[in-house]
Each structure stands twice: as C-alpha cells, then as structure tokens.
Amino acid sequence: MKEELDFSSTVFSGKVVEIIDENKNKSIQSSADPIAVHFEVNEYWKGLNQSPITVYTVRNTESCGYEFELNQEYLVYANESNGEIQVNYCSKTTLLSLADKDLSELGKGEKPIEQVFNDSTASKDEEQLTPKSLTNMNSIYISLLALGLLLVIMYVFKRIKKSP
Secondary structure, three states, rough: HHHHHHHEEEEEEEEEEEEEEOOOOOOOOOOOEEEEEEEEEEEEEEOOOOOOEEEEOOOHHHHOOOOOOOOOOEEEEHHHHOEEEEEEOOOEEEEHHHHHHHHHOOOOOOOOEEEEOOOOOOHHHHHHOOOOHHHHHHHHHHHHHHHHHHHHHHHHHHHHHHHH
16 A cells, blocks of 8 residues: 555545546447546545545546446545546556555545635536547647648739739
C-alpha cells in the first residue's frame, strides 16, 4: 500500500455519481474508449483537495481500464497524465467495502476543502468538455481559419489576374 501511495499522484475515497461514456450508444466501440467518472469525494490522502472530481479510464479491463459502477464507493489510486486524473486496472483502486486493510494503513484522511460546483445554466455539452475535446475543438477552429484565409487569398489572386 505504501508503494502504491508513493506512486500515485491522487488518492481518495468517494462515491461514483456519474459515468460519461460518449461512445456508449455507438455501433463501433473499442475497449480503449475513454470513460469519464465523476466522484463525490469523501476523504483524500494525496492530490487534489476538491469535490467533485473526475477521473478517466478506458472502457474495460481488456485495455487496462477500471470498470466503475454507478453509486458505488471506491478507494481510488490515480495518476495525472496530460492534465487528466487517470485510473487503470493495475492500480490498487478497489471498492471501499474491500479496502479495510488499506484504510487502516492510510489512517484518517482529510475532507475536501474546495467544493467545485457546475453552473446550473451551463449546457450539458459545456459540462462534458475534457482536455481532449478542447484540443479537437481547437483543431477545428484552426482548420476553419486556414480555409477562410485560403479563400481570401484565392479571391485576391483572381481580382489581380482580372485587372488590366
């Protein structure tokens, strides 16, 4: 447990309040599809001092994903990668009901100080923006800007070519 605590960047206990699987209803799915899991944090021992918190994993264990269940409580050992808190099957993450030994070794955790609330006026799409989706949106904006610039250059070139 001590080694896993040292290796992890975030360790907390909490209840799964939402699981977002953007590919859930798609006909083509991969075991490596990203899944966002929102937790209401009860205690933390290391890392982010906030609640709720979102961790990312992949769809299932075949790709080393951790299969969380809605409304279940877990002891989570996670690591930060590319600005996201990530959990995988090989971490010591487990159901809280099976973590008695770890909890006794960890000792009393701290309650999260920072309560992060979603703006109730925000749309569902805004609430689900992740660093990956923001990167994709930036790529789209840059592509549109480049296309617009190309059209302007073509228009100017045509005008110059028609001039006597």
